[in-house]
Amino acid sequence: MMSEACYRVSAMNATRDHANHLLQGIAGPGAQLRDDQWAAIDALVNQRRRMLVVQRTGWGKSAVYFIAAKLLREAGHGPSLIVSPLLALMRNQVAAAARAGIRAATINSANATEWDAIQAGIGSLDLLLISPERLNSPGFRAEVLPQLAGGIGMLVVDEAHCISDWGHDFRPDYRRIALLIRDLPATTPVLATTATANDRVVADVVAQLGADTGSIRGGLDRESLALNVVQLPDPTRRAAWIAQYLSTVEGSGIIYCLTVSEAHDLAEALDTAGWNVAAYTGRTEAEERERLEQALIANELKALVATSALGMGFDKPDLGFVIHLGAPSSPVSYYQQIGRAGRGTDHAEVVLLPGPEDARIWEYFASVSMPPEQTVRQLLAALDTSEPVSTQRLENVVDLSRTRIDQALKVLDVDGAVERVRGGWLSTGATWEYDEERYAGLANAREREQNLMLDYEATDQCRMIFLRRELDDPTVAEGEVCGRCDNCTGNHLPVEVDAALAERMDAQLKAPGIPLPQRKQWPTGSARKGKIPGVLPGKALGRLNDVARGPALTALLRDSAYRPAADWRQDQWLRRFVEVLAGWDWAQRPVSVVALGSPDPARSAMVEATAAALAEVGRMQFAGAVAAGPQEIQARNSAFRVNALDRYFDYSGVDATTQGPILLVTDVVDSGWTVTVAAADLAQRFGTEVLPLAFASAS
Numbered sequence: 001m002m003s004e005a006c007y008r009v010s011a012m013n014a015t016r017d018h019a020n021h022l023l024q025g026i027a028g029p030g031a032q033l034r035d036d037q038w039a040a041i042d043a044l045v046n047q048r049r050r051m052l053v054v055q056r057t058g059w060g061k062s063a064v065y066f067i068a069a070k071l072l073r074e075a076g077h078g079p080s081l082i083v084s085p086l087l088a089l090m091r092n093q094v095a096a097a098a099r100a101g102i103r104a105a106t107i108n109s110a111n112a113t114e115w116d117a118i119q120a121g122i123g124s125l126d127l128l129l130i131s132p133e134r135l136n137s138p139g140f141r142a143e144v145l146p147q148l149a150g151g152i153g154m155l156v157v158d159e160a161h162c163i164s165d166w167g168h169d170f171r172p173d174y175r176r177i178a179l180l181i182r183d184l185p186a187t188t189p190v191l192a193t194t195a196t197a198n199d200r201v202v203a204d205v206v207a208q209l210g211a212d213t214g215s216i217r218g219g220l221d222r223e224s225l226a227l228n229v230v231q232l233p234d235p236t237r238r239a240a241w242i243a244q245y246l247s248t249v250e251g252s253g254i255i256y257c258l259t260v261s262e263a264h265d266l267a268e269a270l271d272t273a274g275w276n277v278a279a280y281t282g283r284t285e286a287e288e289r290e291r292l293e294q295a296l297i298a299n300e301l302k303a304l305v306a307t308s309a310l311g312m313g314f315d316k317p318d319l320g321f322v323i324h325l326g327a328p329s330s331p332v333s334y335y336q337q338i339g340r341a342g343r344g345t346d347h348a349e350v351v352l353l354p355g356p357e358d359a360r361i362w363e364y365f366a367s368v369s370m371p372p373e374q375t376v377r378q379l380l381a382a383l384d385t386s387e388p389v390s391t392q393r394l395e396n397v398v399d400l401s402r403t404r405i406d407q408a409l410k411v412l413d414v415d416g417a418v419e420r421v422r423g424g425w426l427s428t429g430a431t432w433e434y435d436e437e438r439y440a441g442l443a444n445a446r447e448r449e450q451n452l453m454l455d456y457e458a459t460d461q462c463r464m465i466f467l468r469r470e471l472d473d474p475t476v477a478e479g480e481v482c483g484r485c486d487n488c489t490g491n492h493l494p495v496e497v498d499a500a501l502a503e504r505m506d507a508q509l510k511a512p513g514i515p516l517p518q519r520k521q522w523p524t525g526s527a528r529k530g531k532i533p534g535v536l537p538g539k540a541l542g543r544l545n546d547v548a549r550g551p552a553l554t555a556l557l558r559d560s561a562y563r564p565a566a567d568w569r570q571d572q573w574l575r576r577f578v579e580v581l582a583g584w585d586w587a588q589r590p591v592s593v594v595a596l597g598s599p600d601p602a603r604s605a606m607v608e609a610t611a612a613a614l615a616e617v618g619r620m621q622f623a624g625a626v627a628a629g630p631q632e633i634q635a636r637n638s639a640f641r642v643n644a645l646d647r648y649f650d651y652s653g654v655d656a657t658t659q660g661p662i663l664l665v666t667d668v669v670d671s672g673w674t675v676t677v678a679a680a681d682l683a684q685r686f687g688t689e690v691l692p693l694a695f696a697s698a699s
Contacts, residue, residue: 013046014071014075016033016038019033019038022071022100026066026099033063036218039216041068041071043189043214044072045072048188048189049212049214050181050189050210050214051214052202052217053192053215054193054195054197055195055217056218056220057222057340057343058222058339059218061193062158064191065080065158068080068191069082069126069153072154072189078123078151078153079125079127080128080152080154080156081127081128081152081155082128082156082158083129083131083132083135083177084130084131085158085159085162085171094129102127103124103126104129105125105127106118106128107119107129107134107140108131119143132171132173132177135176153188154189154190155180155184155188155190155191156192157177157191157193158194160194161196161205162174166200166204166442172407172411175208178208190210190213192213195336196332196336196471202472217474218475219468219476220467220471220475221468221482222464224343224348225341225350226347226348226349226350226484227350227485227486228352228485228486229353229463229486230352230492230493230495231495232353232495235551236506236548237506238353238355239269239325240273240498242255242325243270243275243505244498245323245351246270246275249321251319251321252302252316252319253319253320253321254303254310254322254341255303255305255306255325256306256322256323256326257306257326258327260282260307261699262545263279263306263307264281264305265509265548266279266325267279269505269508272504272505276300276302277302278304279305280292280304280305280306280307280310281306281309282307284309289309293314296316297316303321303323308328311336311337311340316340317344318345319342319348320348320349321350322341322349322350323350323351323353324338324351324353326354326357327354327457328453329362329446330446330452331452331453331470332470335467335471338350357550359450366443370411371398373434373436375398375399375400375408378397378398379398379405380412382394382397383426383427384426385429388426390423390424391424391425392524393424393524395524395637395638395639396524398637399635399637399640401636401637412432413425415432416428417432461487462480462481462482463482463486463487464485465480509546509549510549512541512542512549513540513580514540514543515537515538516539519672519673523639523642525639526639526642527642528680532680534679534680534683535679535690535692536692538669540694540696541553541580541696542697544557544696544697553695560602560603560605561606562610563606564610564612564613568617574610574613578614578618581614584691586661588661589660589661590691591661592623592656592663593614593615593662594611594625594654594662594663594664594665594682595608595611595626595666596678597625597628599628599629599631604625611625611663614663621656623654623658624653624654627650628648633648633674641674645677646677648677649681651685654685656682656686660688661688662682662689662690663693664678664691664693665693666694666695667694667696668694668696668697668698669694669697675692675694
């Protein structure tokens with residue numbers, strides 16, 4: 001064996017043999033770089049170019065930047081900086097680098113206690129991995145970037161489609177990378193990598209990297225994936241279908257859901273059916289995420305029931321299947337998620353079960369975009385050039401949720417109109433123009449992608465070719481088919497579901513009763529101050545986007561024609577309410593029931609009739625109804641909403657003469673502020689505690 005000393009390289013003379021030697025530390029003895037992998041490394045290390053690499057998942061993009069970073073370090077250059085979008089990606093990459101003898105560390109939100117030690121030892125690293133959000137952290141900009149400025153070996157932008165607002169997973173923080181690139185010396189190599197970029201995204205990324213950026217773009221076929229779509233005549237049976245299907249598919253995998261609540265509900269239902277699964281969402285704590293990832297990698301779980309939080313960067317080469325309960329909003333996003341499967345196996349199953357709620361969920365996520373110009377101008381006008389303003393304070397100025405304020409500020413930051421500093425945000429004083437044409441174009445692009453996803457579901461042509469064409473795969477040949485999908489083989493998965501299994505899972509999914517979060521503090525800037533007294537945690541029959549409960553609840557509330565039957569035992573909705581009340585672990589049983597009205601007379605009549613029936617069944621006092629104002633409150637911002645609700649209700653129709661807690665019955669709880677304001681007023685008026693009870697949660 002040749003000694004390591006034999007592999008020392010000069011800044012302009014890295015060899016393919018030495019690169020192969022480093023690859024063997026990553027991939028094992030005998031591993032050899034493919035021609036396109038070496039071409040990328042050669043361009044970065046020897047030619048010191050900027051490169052965009054668009055290659056399918058599993059091609060080996062991480063090997064390219066690991067090896068290039070090590071070669072540059074050996075040539076005397078500084079550590080390479082890798083910008084990665086997800087914590088899972090960072091953890092996997094640090095572990096892979098260590099196995100190859102590459103010194104790597106990460107600075108992210110999950111390891112804050114290690115930051116000082118990592119920052120002190122940056123000079124000894126080969127690679128530093130950060131999230132794009134770190135680039136806009138005042139502390140990181142002040143303390144870490146100066147150590148790297150001028151001495152950075154290479155900048156790597158992983159999952160580079162996030163740079164482009166035309167991409168399926170655009171993140172405003174990624175746009176700052178273009179500013180970082182602009183300030184780098186011209187001889188600093190830059191590598192951008194992605195598996196999911198169509199022509200428009202490629203052009204956008206190249207424009208930000210520089211006109212002389214080279215590109216290596218390969219075919220996007222995934223030879224191991226067998227794509228299927230299952231259209232069930234009864235969409236409420238999808239969960240039972242999945243439970244049945246898991247017994248036919250080998251290995252472990254991922255089941256993707258569109259929402260957090262759906263992921264948790266499905267995980268619980270599959271557990272009831274005997275499957276060892278766990279929910280994995282954006283709300284899962286960092287340590288628990290890592291534990292669950294390792295459990296899936298070790299095949300200790302049959303599946304993780306996940307949102308898109310488990311996506312880019314999760315690496316289990318033998319992942320046997322990916323199932324989607326509900327369709328992502330674009331073929332490109334779908335391709336990215338199914339790319340988790342079959343990376344190191346000859347065959348992996350991919351199944352999509354679309355549902356009637358998909359379009360509504362797409363519409364919701366699409367709404368979290370750039371607000372109207374007038375609202376953005378209000379936001380800018382509230383900022384000062386010298387005194388930082390916090391996001392919390394900005395909630396008092398514009399009628400936007402905190403999430404949408406943060407999103408808008410990030411875009412404004414990238415556009416140079418605002419700057420994030422310690423303590424909040426400053427105006428830069430720079431002139432800013434609202435790019436209405438661009439935002440309209442983005443909205444049109446999203447609508448087109450949604451329609452294409454519907455086309456994918458309905459097509460009778462090759463499904464893999466459909467996806468590859470939407471990613472502008474340059475290698476697709478005329479008449480080419482994959483030969484593996486349900487349309488190519490003619491082998492469509494059966495839609496029949498075992499009746500006993502369906503009944504068992506249906507009972508679990510439809511079991512009434514979900515918690516309504518308790519609001520404990522009035523929002524800053526509202527007319528009401530301090531803690532919220534007298535309002536206890538509440539309950540609802542279910543969520544409007546529940547897998548099984550949602551469709552029936554949506555239909556009930558849409559028609560508002562429901563009136564309770566005389567015998568509650570013969571009324572499915574009263575029975576469900578009684579089940580919720582029977583299982584409610586309250587400190588003191590309510591003695592009165594009050595109905596919370598709304599501007600819709602039919603809806604108010606339904607709620608009042610239900611409240612009166614519950615009072616009779618539970619032998620409680622029916623104390624009347626709270627009357628709402630004539631117009632629905634439209635404000636979404638917490639402080640704006642509370643202020644609008646401050647004198648919105650009329651309590652003259654309520655007479656709770658019996659002393660004790662009040663059960664406040666309402667239709668739908670969304671932000672929770674409407675029912676909280678009414679409950680707080682009742683608690684103060686009658687000197688008691690109030691427990692909200694709703695038909696549904698829209699959260």
